Amino acid sequence: MADGELRCNLQSCRKVLEENALVTSCSHIFCYQHGQVSISNENCLACGTKFRSKTDFSVTDLRPSDQIKSMLLSGLNPDQALEIANRSISFYTYQLFNENRLKDEMLKRTKEECDNLKAYCSSLKTKYHTEIDKLQRSTLCLKKDIEEKIGELEKQREQTCQYSRLSKKLQLELATCRREIAMLKARNNRDESTNSPRNPSFEFLFKPEKTSMRQDTEFYEGSSSEYYYEFNNYKMFLIIHYIIGYKPSKWPYPGYSD
Incomplete structure (x- = not known):
């Protein structure tokens, strides 16, 4: 106090x-x-x-005023005045003791609360450190995944560029093929309109005396290697015309029809 x-x-x-x-x-x-x-x-x-x-x-x-103080113990002998003073001092001492006891109790409760808060803060610190470590590991994994994804995207972008270049190249080749096919069709139409005579060698290749595919095959396989080579050229001619979609008005070989 x-x-x-x-x-x-x-x-x-x-x-x-x-x-x-x-x-x-x-x-x-x-x-x-x-x-x-x-x-x-x-x-x-x-x-x-x-x-x-x-x-x-x-x-x-x-x-109390000075008058009350002077009259408070007036008429009492010293022993009585000392006894009253001792009791007053004892009362005041008890109040001091009681105040100190209350303060000690408050200090004790405060220390307990501080200890509890320290323990709670320590647990929170441990928990948050664990969470931070976990998040850091997760962040590293995510960074690694992102780098891998970026590498994959770069590879896909390079492949896309290659495919784009190849597509342009194929488109150019396709346009060239279409122009060549158109030229061949135009030339064939001109040949048919003028009724130009066929080449004897061409007639020999596409108009053999045999009347069936099987007989012609037997004829050329049984003949010399020169005739067999010409027959293979004839088959290649048919395959190419089938691929480009061209069908002549009349097949030159009697063993075939539409």
């Missing part, structure tokens, strides 16, 4: 006493408001001691 100040002994109040206070025979002191409550209940609010008479409590002026 600073400068000899007293506080209300009710735990929920703890108000600093300045002027009037209620003092009990059980060495407790209360503010004027809670003193009136204690008087009406006829017991001490701190320890629950019953008031048997009006001498078990008294309303005290904590700031």
Whole structure:
């Protein structure tokens, strides 16, 4: 207590006493408001001691005037004055002891709360460190996956570029083939319109005397290698015309028809 100040002994109040206070025979002191409550209940609010008479409590002026101080112990012999002073000192000492005890209890509770908070903070720290490590590992894995995906995308982009170049090349080749086919069709139409005579060698290849594919095959396979080579050229001619979709108005070989 600073400068000899007293506080209300009710735990929920703890108000600093300045002027009037209620003092009990059980060495407790209360503010004027809670003193009136204690008087009406006829017991001490701190320890629950019953008031048997009006001498078990008294309303005290904590700031007595000089006249009251001079008259307070007047007429008493020194022994009585010393006894009263000793009891007053004992009361004040008890209040100091009670205040220190309350402060110790508050300090103890505060330390326990601090320890609990430290343990809780330590557990949170451990938990969050674990979460951070987990997130860091996850981040590294994600970075690795992203790098792999980027590498795959680069490969796919290169393949796409290659396919694009190849597609353009094939489109050019296809356009060239179409132009050549158109030229061949135009040339064939001109040949048919002019009714130009056939080449004897061509007639020999495509108009043999045999009348069936099987007989012609037997004829050429049984003949010399020169005739067999010409027959293979004839088959290649048919395959090429089948691929380009060209069908002559009349097949030159009697063994075939539409």
